[in-house]
Amino acid sequence: MSTSADDYDSLSPEDRQIRDKEDRAREKVEQDALPYKWTQELDEVDITVPVPKGTRGKDLVVVIQKKKLSVGLKGQDKILDGELCQEIKMEDSTWTLEDNQLVLIHLEKINRQQWWENVLKHHPKIDTRKIEPENSKLSDxxxxxxxxxxxxxxxxxxxxxxxxxxxxxxKQEAFKKFQEAHPEMDFSQTKFS
Incomplete structure (x- = not known):
């Protein structure tokens, strides 16, 4: 686990690079061990949960609540189950079954200005300070x-x-126009702050 921000701030740039690389490698191992994959934007979280090939919608038990998420197959242990790290908008959050083997879950965040550290509170966290959002184009x-x-x-x-x-x-353009309109005035001592 990463040490405090104070320790990090006292590191040399080379040591920070090493620490960042170690942290990313640890995070990757922890995230790869989860029974799902997830991505996020500032306003939403998308989760992909693999299920056995041939699974039908009626075989699934998916619960999406303001602060809870669970996914499982009827009669079996849940694939994921727990308290969400942040609240979601239930009315804008959905799930679908793709190709009878992937449960796709879309969650709309209530706080659209905060990166999530994890999906479920009891799962490993990522360092949200290192998130690099995709650049949007000015034309967007x-x-x-x-x-x-x-x-x-x-x-x-x-x-x-x-x-x-x-x-x-x-300001300079407006002053210049005013100056031209009033040549009788002395502006030699005028300063812009």
Whole structure:
């Protein structure tokens, strides 16, 4: 198990790389040992549970509750059963049987701004600080959000080059127009903060 964040912060970059590699290897072993595979986005969790080939929907017992999940075959021990690490939206969470051998479970998170450390509380955790979400393309965003992101990117680039941000440029342009409209005024002592 990983040591505290304080210990991690005191490590050299090379030692951090070694620790990260060891942690990822340990996590992989722990996750591979689970009777299911899972992936997540900030707003959802998808779980794949293998079942014997030829399984039919009526052979399954799947329970999805706000804080509980269980999957099993009738008359047998459950494949997974326990308390979810976070609450879900039951009305938007579903399960299906694919190719009579995979139970696909889709869970909608209530807290859409938090990565899950695990699916069930008693299962091994992953280090959510190391999650690298897929990059979304600017073209995937709605117009308003896209404009905001593009402005932030431009302003950040301008700051790195020591140039004015878009807001500073607007202020300077407005001042220049005001100055041209009032040539009789002395603006020599004017400063921008």
């Amino acid at each position: 965003l709605d117009g308003e959000t896209r404009g905001m992101v593009e402005k932030m990117m431009f302003d950040n680039q301008q700051k790195q080059m020591g140039k004015p941000t878009s807001d500073e440029m607007k």
